[in-house]
Amino acid sequence: MYFASDFHLGVPNKQASLLREKKIIEWLESIEKDAELIILAGDIFDFWFEYKYTVPKGFTRILGKLANLTDRGLKIIAFTGNHDMWMFDYLEEELNIPVYRTPQIFIINNKRFLVGHGDGLGPGDKFYKVLKKIFRNRLCIKLFGFIHPDFGMYIANSWSRKSRISQLNKEVYHGEQEWLLQYCKQVEQTEHFDYYIFGHRHLPLDIKVSDKSRYINLGEWINFYTYAVFDGSEVNLLTYDQCKIEKNTI
Numbered sequence: 715m716y717f718a719s720d721f722h723l724g725v726p727n728k729q730a731s732l733l734r735e736k737k738i739i740e741w742l743e744s745i746e747k748d749a750e751l752i753i754l755a756g757d758i759f760d761f762w763f764e765y766k767y768t769v770p771k772g773f774t775r776i777l778g779k780l781a782n783l784t785d786r787g788l789k790i791i792a793f794t795g796n797h798d799m800w801m802f803d804y805l806e807e808e809l810n811i812p813v814y815r816t817p818q819i820f821i822i823n824n825k826r827f828l829v830g831h832g833d834g835l836g837p838g839d840k841f842y843k844v845l846k847k848i849f850r851n852r853l854c855i856k857l858f859g860f861i862h863p864d865f866g867m868y869i870a871n872s873w874s875r876k877s878r879i880s881q882l883n884k885e886v887y888h889g890e891q892e893w894l895l896q897y898c899k900q901v902e903q904t905e906h907f908d909y910y911i912f913g914h915r916h917l918p919l920d921i922k923v924s925d926k927s928r929y930i931n932l933g934e935w936i937n938f939y940t941y942a943v944f945d946g947s948e949v950n951l952l953t954y955d956q957c958k959i960e961k962n963t964i
Contacts, residue, residue: 718941719755719913720934739779755913756795756831761870763800768863784810796833825908832912836893885916898929920951
């Protein structure tokens with residue numbers, strides 16, 4: 715069972731994105747022999763909006779590879795992130811990949827997982843939480859859909875280029891003040907999960923939530939190229955070259 719997130723395909727420019735896209739495909743090819751499930755936990759694309767008859771130009775290599783994998787029977791699940799929240803039915807209809815918008819519970823080998831992208835969870839970031847409600851409002855989505863795709867994509871890409879990932883900045887670890895860590899600890903008080911697995915934070919993290927629970931953040935694929943794998947008994951955080959990431963334990 716493999717987990718990855720925050721590919722952010724499309725930034726910082728076409729050339730760099732294409733190289734990263736090819737590396738992601740190499741990674742998919744390296745795991746496809748033993749993968750039973752691949753979960754892509756959001757922000758696959760730095761921007762994505764599905765018009766009624768139009769989808770963003772590009773990304774044909776990864777879409778083709780995902781289609782090839784699902785056609786051969788490999789199960790793949792995707793989550794929307796804050797950059798590609800406007801996924802609707804394209805991936806499900808064309809690639810047979812179900813898309814989720816909220817964290818989901820998985821129970822595998824008697825291990826309980828809570829998995830999602832992670833945006834808008836936990837305390838803080840109130841401005842984004844307001845924006846998220848606006849961006850996910852059906853009327854706002856419909857109004858944006860009336861904009862010609864060329865102009866709509868121009869607006870979206872201009873906004874995207876101002877994001878922290880587009881500037882190639884590495885995130886700073888905030889210890890106990892990490893919002894997602896606080897969210898995990900809050901959930902753990904009422905319902906136990908062995909693993910909380912999220913993206914969004916752009917840092918590869920493996921942190922103790924309780925004596926029997928861990929929070930895994932999947933990092934991103936511009937600076938770190940990290941992913942997680944569940945081998946049936948435990949989750950390990952790895953880089954594409956198979957080197958294990960040092961755990962940050964609290």
